[in-house]
Amino acid sequence: MADPLPAVADRPATAASASRPSSPTLARVLAGELCSGCGLCAGISHGRIALETVAPGYTRPRQSAALDAATERTIARACPGATVAPWVGPRARGRAWSDAPQVDPYWGPFHSCETGHATDEEVRFVGSSGGVASALLIGAIESGAVDAALHVAADPARPTRNVLHWSTTREEVLAGAGSRYAASSPLAEIDAALASGRRFAFVGKPCDVSALRQLALTDPRVDAQVPLKIAFFCGGLPSHAGADRIVRAMGLDPAQLARFRYRGHGWPGTARADLADGTHGEMSYADSWGGHLSKEVQFRCKICPDAVGGVADVAVADAWYEDASGYPSFAEQDGRSLVMARTPAGVAALAAARAAGAIVTAPLPVGEIVRMQGSQANRKRLVIPRLAACALLFQPRPDVRGLATGAAMRRGTLGTALRNLVGTARRIILGRR
Known part of the structure; x- marks a missing residue:
């Protein structure tokens, strides 16, 4: 190899x-x-x-x-x-x-x-x-x-x-x-x-x-x-902390891993952790992504x-x-x-x-x-409201021109957009992005 x-x-x-x-x-x-x-x-x-x-x-x-x-x-x-x-x-x-x-x-x-x-x-x-x-x-x-x-x-x-x-x-x-x-x-x-x-x-x-x-x-x-x-x-x-949480939830020590698979070997496949001594653990995709990784x-x-x-x-x-x-x-x-x-x-x-x-x-x-x-x-519908929160708080943001963000936002609702603007602004202020 x-x-x-x-x-x-x-x-x-x-x-x-x-x-x-x-x-x-x-x-x-x-x-x-x-x-x-x-x-x-x-x-x-x-x-x-x-x-x-x-x-x-x-x-x-x-x-x-x-x-x-x-x-x-x-x-x-x-x-x-x-x-x-x-x-x-x-x-x-x-x-x-x-x-x-x-x-x-x-x-x-x-x-x-x-x-x-x-x-x-x-x-x-x-x-x-x-x-x-x-x-x-x-x-x-x-x-x-x-x-x-x-x-x-x-x-x-x-x-x-x-x-x-x-x-x-x-x-x-x-x-x-x-x-x-x-x-x-x-x-x-x-x-x-x-x-x-x-x-x-x-x-x-x-x-x-x-x-x-x-x-x-x-x-x-x-x-x-x-x-x-x-x-x-x-x-x-996700951060590395998410994967470590998955391994610990399997009852295993991340420091002892010999192999780790996030998905695959089937569809969607399971997360699988293997130790050198043959001990292993598995977790469904719904639990690994939804319960751990998506939060990181x-x-x-x-x-x-x-x-x-x-x-x-x-x-x-x-x-x-x-x-x-x-x-x-x-x-x-x-x-x-x-x-x-x-x-x-x-x-x-x-x-x-x-x-x-x-x-x-x-x-x-x-x-x-x-x-x-x-x-x-x-x-995609929420890109503009979230970037607007950054702009209102004088935070840097990327150039996203030419990516149809406005057209996508118009497919959503005003209430959802406003909630995301406020929520993003709050997280920025609290340092919890």
């Missing part, structure tokens, strides 16, 4: 200790708790910015030397805590997704909207939903379309945490498959990755892909060497204007079935992915996978997504 890239340093740090960089952009982002932990700033800083874990378990930058003007401008333009890649409008002009025939205020630009799954039963089972993302990576590697895939995988030394990993085989892709609900920084080595000369597929959170797209505005290597950018619908990034999501995720990978080539998600009450069912069943092709490159990747027999898909009316991913629609 290819060696993982270095893990994020875990120093005894606090959010305050990481919040005094000389970079104006980083100072503003950290002051507003807008950092997503993507690692872009560290990845292009040539050692002048490092990443570390701060309480209660998020990844944040620490600057050790001054940045040159060009690097500062790139960070200001690409950091998703400062600027989010737009879907539409003048800032999006000339980009592949801006030519998508349809743009939905909730679900973003798209050429096609489908459900489907991998035809390889192992790929379908190991993945968190239908295995489509893994099948696309495997197909791209085996066909020679890319040399490797860059994604996160479990840290062998600390199994609830993540490291960045190169995969060049089917086995390596599957070893890293499944959701990883913990801090991840897939852009922490992006300059080195591009300097390697490899052509690679990239998988990351929507904010990671946004940062990569914005980096492409100043670094032509991105589009030349990263022909396939995959994102997944993101429910927010960082503030940047609560104001996210694009949690659906709107600027990826392909975005994937759980295509939940409804239960009798009309809510998503988390009962175990065969995995099914929601798949949106957003660019010509995404259309081509899905077509190649279908032609090779690696995936099967069926069209889905975009209006049906809200029944599968209602929480995403709700969060």
